Amino acid sequence: MAGITLVEGMKALEAGFQRARELDIIVAVSVVDARGDLIASARMDGSLWWWTETSRAKAFASVTYGGMKSGDLIDRSNNPVSQALVHMHQGRMALQQGAVPLFRGAVLFGAIGAAGGSGAEDEDVSAMAVQSIS
Amino acid sequence: MAGITLVEGMKALEAGFQRARELDIIVAVSVVDARGDLIASARMDGSLWWWTETSRAKAFASVTYGGMKSGDLIDRSNNPVSQALVHMHQGRMALQQGAVPLFRGAVLFGAIGAAGGSGAEDEDVSAMAVQSIS
Amino acid sequence: MAGITLVEGMKALEAGFQRARELDIIVAVSVVDARGDLIASARMDGSLWWWTETSRAKAFASVTYGGMKSGDLIDRSNNPVSQALVHMHQGRMALQQGAVPLFRGAVLFGAIGAAGGSGAEDEDVSAMAVQSIS
Amino acid sequence: MAGITLVEGMKALEAGFQRARELDIIVAVSVVDARGDLIASARMDGSLWWWTETSRAKAFASVTYGGMKSGDLIDRSNNPVSQALVHMHQGRMALQQGAVPLFRGAVLFGAIGAAGGSGAEDEDVSAMAVQSIS
Numbered sequence: 159m160a161g162i163t164l165v166e167g168m169k170a171l172e173a174g175f176q177r178a179r180e181l182d183i184i185v186a187v188s189v190v191d192a193r194g195d196l197i198a199s200a201r202m203d204g205s206l207w208w209w210t211e212t213s214r215a216k217a218f219a220s221v222t223y224g225g226m227k228s229g230d231l232i233d234r235s236n237n238p239v240s241q242a243l244v245h246m247h248q249g250r251m252a253l254q255q256g257a258v259p260l261f262r263g264a265v266l267f268g269a270i271g272a273a274g275g276s277g278a279e280d281e282d283v284s285a286m287a288v289q290s291i292s
Numbered sequence: 293m294a295g296i297t298l299v300e301g302m303k304a305l306e307a308g309f310q311r312a313r314e315l316d317i318i319v320a321v322s323v324v325d326a327r328g329d330l331i332a333s334a335r336m337d338g339s340l341w342w343w344t345e346t347s348r349a350k351a352f353a354s355v356t357y358g359g360m361k362s363g364d365l366i367d368r369s370n371n372p373v374s375q376a377l378v379h380m381h382q383g384r385m386a387l388q389q390g391a392v393p394l395f396r397g398a399v400l401f402g403a404i405g406a407a408g409g410s411g412a413e414d415e416d417v418s419a420m421a422v423q424s425i426s
Numbered sequence: 427m428a429g430i431t432l433v434e435g436m437k438a439l440e441a442g443f444q445r446a447r448e449l450d451i452i453v454a455v456s457v458v459d460a461r462g463d464l465i466a467s468a469r470m471d472g473s474l475w476w477w478t479e480t481s482r483a484k485a486f487a488s489v490t491y492g493g494m495k496s497g498d499l500i501d502r503s504n505n506p507v508s509q510a511l512v513h514m515h516q517g518r519m520a521l522q523q524g525a526v527p528l529f530r531g532a533v534l535f536g537a538i539g540a541a542g543g544s545g546a547e548d549e550d551v552s553a554m555a556v557q558s559i560s
Numbered sequence: 561m562a563g564i565t566l567v568e569g570m571k572a573l574e575a576g577f578q579r580a581r582e583l584d585i586i587v588a589v590s591v592v593d594a595r596g597d598l599i600a601s602a603r604m605d606g607s608l609w610w611w612t613e614t615s616r617a618k619a620f621a622s623v624t625y626g627g628m629k630s631g632d633l634i635d636r637s638n639n640p641v642s643q644a645l646v647h648m649h650q651g652r653m654a655l656q657q658g659a660v661p662l663f664r665g666a667v668l669f670g671a672i673g674a675a676g677g678s679g680a681e682d683e684d685v686s687a688m689a690v691q692s693i694s
Contacts, residue, residue, distance in 0.1 A: 163471050164443070168436070175432070195475035198468035203431050206358060207327065207463035208377060215376050235372040244372075248516055249379025254372040273373070297605050298577070302570070309566070327461050329609035332602035337565050341597035382650055461609065492608060506637040506646075506656040507675070510617050511610060513651025 161191050162260065162268045166291040167198035170270055173290030174283045175202055178275070185274035185283055188214035192266045194221050194251075202274070209273040215250050216257035216280070217271030225266040229255030229281055256280030258288045295325050296394065296402045300425040301332035304404055307424030308417045309336055312409070319408035319417055322348035326400045328355050336408070343407040349384050350391035350414070351405030359400040363389030363415055390414030392422045429459050430528065430536045434559040435466035438538055441558030442551045443470055446543070453542035453551055456482035460534045462489050470542070477541040483518050484525035484548070485539030493534040497523030497549055524548030526556045563593050564662065564670045568693040569600035572672055575692030576685045577604055580677070587676035587685055590616035594668045596623050604676070611675040617652050618659035618682070619673030627668040631657030631683055658682030660690045 162170075167189045174187035186201035186209035194217070201210050216228040222243065223231055231253035234240045244251050255277030259269045270287045272280040296304075301323045308321035320335035320343035328351070335344050350362040356377065357365055365387040368374045378385050389411030393403045404421045406414040430438075435457045442455035454469035454477035462485070469478050484496040490511065491499055499521040502508045512519050523545030527537045538555045540548040564572075569591045576589035588603035588611035596619070603612050618630040624645065625633055633655035636642045646653050657679030661671045672689045674682040 164468060167468055168439075171436075191475070193475065196467060196469070196478040198466075199464065199478075200432055200435055200466035201464070206356070207459070207461065208356065208380075210464040210467075211380060212373050212376060215373070232372065235375070236370075244376060244379055249376040249381075252372045252376040254376075298602060301602055302573075305570075325609070327609065330601065330603070330612040332600075333598060333612075334566060334569055334600035335598070341593070341595065344598040344601075490608070490610065504638075506634065506654045507614050507617070509637070510614060510646060510651040510654040510656075513646055514610075514613065515651075 162189060162197050170287040170291050171198055171200050174270065174272055174287035177283045177286040178202060181275065181279055181282065183275040183279055185272045185280065186210040186213040187270065187272050187283065187287060188217050189268060189270050190214065190217040190221060191268045192221055194218040197268065205274055212252055213271040213273040215252035216254055216273065217269040218251045219253045220257040220259045220269035220271065221266060222251060225259035225261060227259065227281065228253060228257035228271065229277060256284060258284040260288045260292065296323060296331050304421040304425050305332055305334050308404065308406055308421035311417045311420040312336060315409065315413055315416065317409040317413055319406045319414065320344040320347040321404065321406045321417065321421060322351050323402060323404050324348065324351040324355060325402045326355055328352040331402065339408055346386055347405040347407040349386035350388055350407065351403040352385045353387050354391040354393045354403035354405065355400060356385060359393035359395060361393065361415065362387060362391035362405065363411060390418060392418040394422050394426065430457060430465050438555040438559050439466055439468050442538065442540055442555035445551045445554040446470060449543065449547055449550065451543040451547055453540045453548065454478040454481040455538065455540045455551065455555060456485050457536060457538050458482065458485040458489060459536045460489055462486040465536065473542055480520055481539040481541040483520035484522055484541065485537040486519045487521050488525040488527045488537035488539065489534060490519060493527035493529060495527065495549065496521060496525035496539065497545060524552060526552040528556050528560065564591060564599050572689040572693050573600055573602050576672065576674055576689035579685045579688040580604060583677065583681055583684065585677040585681055587674045587682065588612040588615040589672065589674045589685065589689060590619050591670060591672050592616065592619040592623060593670045594623055596620040599670065607676055614654055615673040615675040617654035618656055618675065619671040620653045621655050622659040622661045622671035622673065623668060624653060627661035627663060629661065629683065630655060630659035630673065631679060658686060660686040662690050662694065
């Protein structure tokens with residue numbers, strides 16, 4: 159199956175960082191494939207060290223639930239199954255706003271997550287990153 | 293980069309224990325650097341065995357969130373991102389009152405956390421420890 | 427403290443991928459700071475999903491041991507202390523050839539690791555990535 | 561049961577650091593009780609961030625095996641039971657030279673571990689720390 163390419167992943171990171179600069183925020187952005195594995199990730203100067211981790215954890219949540227915005231998963235965060243998944247992945251999944259799935263037609267290709275701004279800002283960054291390669 | 297020195301770390305522990313004696317409580321105190329790594333930790337006679345762990349976990353939370361009192365982070369403790377971070381660190385982060393950051397100018401140097409008293413008492417101990425080396 | 431910037435991190439990734447193309451291999455490359463935290467990571471099309479993880483794990487080993495080539499750490503991989511560190515980091519450290527530290531003067535700024543080729547090829551990729559921002 | 565007191569723990573740390581200065585090395589030193597739980601730990605200026613962890617992990621090994629020098633446990637480090645214990649404790653046990661048990665009469669009171677020098681140097685530091693409170 160074709161997936162998100164390296165060129166697309168890097169382009170998406172740049173689009174996300176560009177959007178963050180427009181919003182005057184500092185973020186990390188991560189791109190994962192449909193399985194939740196990392197394609198590309200980076201953090202802007204001034205980021206806290208763990209923002210790469212949480213941007214990725216949001217993107218992981220998005221694809222793990224079949225391609226939902228991670229912000230639409232918050233209500234499930236106290237669900238025993240989601241908590242089990244968080245445990246299984248040693249904390250590397252976060253059902254928190256900031257990630258947007260990437261579909262091509264009906265096919266889920268992956269997701270992009272951001273961390274560092276408010277939840278709404280992070281989602282805005284990720285949406286622009288997704289749009290740049292849609 | 294200059295950080296909290298060993299001499300300062302030991303002085304801070306002693307200042308914290310002195311404050312605990314004044315409050316007639318028993319505590320453990322931990323000093324971490326700006327990344328959350330341990331500089332110094334000890335527990336008073338009569339402490340429960342795990343108070344060193346939780347004093348450190350509070351200090352870790354303080355620096356992880358950029359230098360906040362851990363007591364100001366309690367509202368975030370059910371947040372999926374903070375829960376993810378707790379799991380990533382195998383429980384070694386606690387968003388609970390008792391740790392105070394150490395800034396010099398605008399630069400975060402680390403944090404000091406205490407455990408064993410009430411949240412307010414622990415924070416009092418940590419504040420005196422921070423003050424002793426500020 | 428100044429560290430590796432986002433611009434440098436992205437430039438280093440590109441230099442690494444360019445070198446991999448010259449060697450006709452497929453790799454993932456990761457850039458970490460002096461504490462071992464991720465600055466940037468990506469994998470080429472055709473990579474196995476976990477190469478981002480192991481490229482990062484090699485770079486983590488490099489800085490954890492004070493800035494050594496990870497290939498010079500292989501003899502320590504059965505050492506009980508290094509094994510303890512691998513466990514502490516849930517497998518996210520690998521004492522295997524493929525990562526090169528980045529010093530500026532005597533100061534360790536971080537390390538770059540690669541995975542996907544032979545150990546020697548991975549180290550070659552990382553060395554070119556480091557050189558691109560030295 | 562009486563154990564190692566806070567005053568003794570702090571005295572032992574100082575004795576260990578004093579010995580390290582005589583040896584012209586930089587170390588972290590940790591004091592644990594007979595159960596392996598932390599009483600006191602600190603690292604000298606210039607230590608790598610993880611030396612507190614591994615000094616403690618050696619001391620944990622010492623008491624876990626009933627009060628042996630951790631250097632006498634190296635042969636067991638590939639033993640499935642010791643490896644299981646390392647896993648159980650998430651890497652927080654290291655069967656490597658550098659820790660010395662503290663007995664009073666026939667009773668094990670705890671152990672002191674050091675990390676940062678060679679194995680022999682670390683054991684020397686710990687032995688002096690133990691002696692200071694024996």
